[in-house]
Amino acid sequence: MPRAIVLVLTLVGILVVPLMLKKCAAPKTPPVAVAPSGAPLTPAVSAPEPAGNKPIGYGLTFGLAPLEDNDPKDVANMVCDAGESSLDRAYKGACNPNVGDTSCRIVLPVLCIKKGDLPRPGGLSGGGWTRGELAATQAVMGATLDSEMKANVMCERELGPGWRMATFADGGNHLDDQHYNHEDRGDVWALQGKLGPGIGGHGRYWVHSQGQTANCWD
Template sequence: MDRRILLGTQLLLLAVAPAAWATGGKGMTWAKGRHVTGVDELGCGSCNAYVGDTACTAALPILCIQKDGAPRPSYYTPSSSSYEWAAGNLATTLPVTGTLLTSLAAANQMCTTFFGAGWRMAEFHDGWGWGMSAFGNVRSDTRFWVHINDQPANCWNP
């Protein structure tokens, strides 16, 4: 069986055997807080960084990051200490069901497929931990899949 994702005018075919799909459970998601002249603040909000907060059967965009060491712009002051500078750029994929996030490598590959080399799934600790800021202007009408490297709050965790 396959999963098809429409990317602009291109149809991406993700050949995934049903047995390889994540089994369900919950994954952690974040939301956009505010946007200030090219900079987004994103954070946990009502997430659960310990066991996940959103059913993996949900279709949400993946929050992707390209950490290139970009310095924080002088005009930007975070609205709180939760939004530590992540030194990079943010973008989101089209909505993807969490059941396709079978591993961190699979999620990173989706970011690379959508945006190119150097892009990967954003991680809880890319900023301070509970939040981050970086260049971007991601959508504000949905939550995003984000992974955490030291807790079982990812769709690929049993």
């Protein structure tokens, strides 16, 4: 009889002990937090969606126009007129200083200016005398100009101290609004200055339109 009891206890130990060890080794599931009665449940915070890429916009451009036969030859004559160029968003058949006229996918030089107090050359036709010198950087895709500072740095790095990106207003140009119409007043949007390096190999150049959404960084 005692021998039979020992045998039974041995069998029970063989069956029960492994089950107890397995239960102790299993990972414990943390208890589910329950909000107090009447308290609102706070949803889990998910990671924010990555921001989409900024769409490529449009920038303001001016074109290089030929001088009249009697004009001084050391003058850069940059005009808003489209000429033979085909602009993406022309305004009155010319550049668009309000919302930009050329896709920022296009590769063009940045028009730069070094302001000064140069007198207007005698016999110079047209308008927009800037009293400074105009030059240009190497051609760059407009979309890479993500700030005015970056464009200014390009001008200074390639041309030297005192150079910055030329603006629409540097030639005394005024934007059209409900009280002003440049065509009715006989104005021609232009930028003229002493001819500097980099101008001559391209038809259009990036120009800064201050206070308007007409720049590739807007």
